[in-house]
Amino acid sequence: MSDDNKNFDVTDRAIADLLRQVGPPSDLRRNLMALAPQKPRPAVPFWIWGFACALLVIAFVASLSFRGPSLDKAQSDLSSFLASDFQLSVTGKPISNLQAWLAGQNAAVGTSVPGSLAKIAPEGCRVIEWEGHRASLICFDTGGGKVIHLVMFEPGTFRNLPTSPKVAERGPWSMASWRGPDADYLMFGQTSAQDLRRFL
Amino acid sequence: MDVDPSFERVVGDHYQNLYRFAPSLSQNEADACDLVQQTFSIYARKGHQLRDGSKVKTWLFTTLRREFFSTRRRSERFVDEPPDEATTPDLSEDRLSSLDGEAVMSALGKLPLEYREPLTLFYLEEHSYQDIANQMDIPIGTVMSRLSRAKRRLRALLENE
Numbered sequence: 001m002s003d004d005n006k007n008f009d010v011t012d013r014a015i016a017d018l019l020r021q022v023g024p025p026s027d028l029r030r031n032l033m034a035l036a037p038q039k040p041r042p043a044v045p046f047w048i049w050g051f052a053c054a055l056l057v058i059a060f061v062a063s064l065s066f067r068g069p070s071l072d073k074a075q076s077d078l079s080s081f082l083a084s085d086f087q088l089s090v091t092g093k094p095i096s097n098l099q100a101w102l103a104g105q106n107a108a109v110g111t112s113v114p115g116s117l118a119k120i121a122p123e124g125c126r127v128i129e130w131e132g133h134r135a136s137l138i139c140f141d142t143g144g145g146k147v148i149h150l151v152m153f154e155p156g157t158f159r160n161l162p163t164s165p166k167v168a169e170r171g172p173w174s175m176a177s178w179r180g181p182d183a184d185y186l187m188f189g190q191t192s193a194q195d196l197r198r199f200l
Numbered sequence: 201m202d203v204d205p206s207f208e209r210v211v212g213d214h215y216q217n218l219y220r221f222a223p224s225l226s227q228n229e230a231d232a233c234d235l236v237q238q239t240f241s242i243y244a245r246k247g248h249q250l251r252d253g254s255k256v257k258t259w260l261f262t263t264l265r266r267e268f269f270s271t272r273r274r275s276e277r278f279v280d281e282p283p284d285e286a287t288t289p290d291l292s293e294d295r296l297s298s299l300d301g302e303a304v305m306s307a308l309g310k311l312p313l314e315y316r317e318p319l320t321l322f323y324l325e326e327h328s329y330q331d332i333a334n335q336m337d338i339p340i341g342t343v344m345s346r347l348s349r350a351k352r353r354l355r356a357l358l359e360n361e
Contacts, residue, residue, distance in 0.1 A: 011355065014296045016323040019308075021301030024219035028233055032215055035237065035244045036207040 069131050071158045071177060075186065077130060079173045082149050082188055088124030088139065095138065098125040102136040108154040109136040110183025114165075117148060117187075117199045133157055140199075146191055148199050152183040165200045167193045176200060207244060214260050215240070217324045221261060224320035225268040227309050239264040257326070262335050265317075289355050299358060307357040315350035318343055 008016065090101050095118060102109040107127040123139040128151065136152045161179040165187070168175055174196040176187040189196045215236060222232035242263055250259055308316055317336060321327040329347075333340040 009290070011290045011296065012323070012351070014291070014299075015304055015354070015358075018299055018301045018304045019220060019320075019323045022220055022305055024216055024236075025229070025233060028219060028236065029211065029215060031233075031237055032211045032240045033208065035241050036211075037204050037244045037248075 068157060068159045069133070071161070071186075074130065074153075074158065075170065075175050075177070075188075078128070078149075078151055078186065079170065079175070079188055081128070083190075087126070089126040091124035093122070093124075095122050098122055098138055099136075101125065102127065102138075105134075107134045107136045108152050108157075108183055110152045110155075110180050110185060112180040112182060112185075113138075113150065114187075114200050117150065120148075120199075123147065142189075142199070146189065148196070149188040151186040151188070153186070155179060155181075155183050157184045165197075167196055167200075169193050207247070210243065210247070210256055210260075211240060214257055217326075218260055218264055221320050221324060222264060222268075223305060224308060224316040225265065225313070227316075235264050235268055238267050242267070258331060258335065261321070261327075261331075265335055289352065289359070291355055291359055295359060303358065307354055310357055311350060311353055315346055315353060318346050319350040319354060322347055 090098055093101075095113065099109050099111060102125055105127050117140055120140045120142060123141045125136065125138045128135045128137050133153055138150045138152075140148045140150070142148055156179075158177070158179075161177055161184055163179050165176040165178040165185075169192070172190050174189050174191055174193040176185075176196055178185050187196065187199070189199070218236050218239060219232060222235045223229065226232045226235055239260055243260065247256075250256060308320060311319065318332050321332045321335065327335075329340050329343050332347075333343045336343070
């Protein structure tokens with residue numbers, strides 16, 4: 001209140017009080033608040049942007065790693081290995097014995113070997129280290145010098161494997177791949193695709 | 201998004217006195233409301249430029265007055281009357297007790313604009329002579345003489361209503 005108000009006499013004071021009785025319409029305040037500017041959003045600190053970017057990079061790298069190894073590369077590498085003069089670790093045993101031995105070697109091993117192949121006496125087995133994966137290899141001599149190789153990886157090692165065998169020919173090899181209930185299976189044979197299907 | 205709390209505070213502090221002042225210019229309740237809303241609309245856009253919070257009240261009243269004169273041709277002629285040395289009569293206690301706010305507003309409305317405006321600001325109490333002079337852009341001596349005459353006319357109107 002200013003010093004000028006000491007110029008108020010009794011009548012002024014009474015008139016001012018009467019004037020102050022005059023109230024605005026009830027909806028005026030609400031109408032005025034509708035004009036209110038919106039409270040600005042607080043600026044996002046720089047470090048939060050940095051943190052968000054780092055998370056995106058991590059998520060991207062993680063998504064790359066979750067894509068899993070390439071089936072195509074596995075088939076290419078393994079067919080080269082199988083064409084080489086490799087050694088079997090265990091020979092001349094029933095398939096159940098080979099599976100038990102492989103499991104004891106901490107290698108991925110499946111028990112859902114295709115029925116027609118399971119009827120053939122296996123030649124032997126070994127462990128294969130590929131791209132950090134410890135896989136199992138069981139070889140079956142189908143006669144006439146023809147050998148079928150079955151390689152088993154941990155289930156889910158390869159992305160988008162079909163649950164039914166998919167057969168393809170690559171050079172002298174025919175290859176089948178599928179996801180079983182307990183392993184990712186790759187089958188190799190230096191034969192035609194049609195012949196390979198006999199063992200699935 | 202939330203409403204800016206500083207805007208809500210300014211509205212709460214000043215809208216009632218602005219509304220009481222606006223009819224001294226517009227002489228019409230609807231126009232008075234429009235003037236107050238127009239004033240706060242400008243404050244919503246430009247209020248953040250006011251660095252000194254103590255100047256908000258003066259800024260609002262000055263802006264309301266400027267808006268009034270920018271949208272209305274001044275049909276009333278401003279004439280400074282010669283100083284009137286007559287004393288300002290007091291209203292009797294009985295007469296004062298029989299009045300209400302509407303009667304005062306009605307009597308104020310019958311005064312010429314150059315009296316209505318400073319008198320309303322004066323009765324809104326927190327306005328000093330200097331505030332009124334600044335807002336009306338007239339010398340402080342003119343404010344005092346207009347107030348003197350305005351009070352005398354208002355009291356005469358109230359006495360005879």
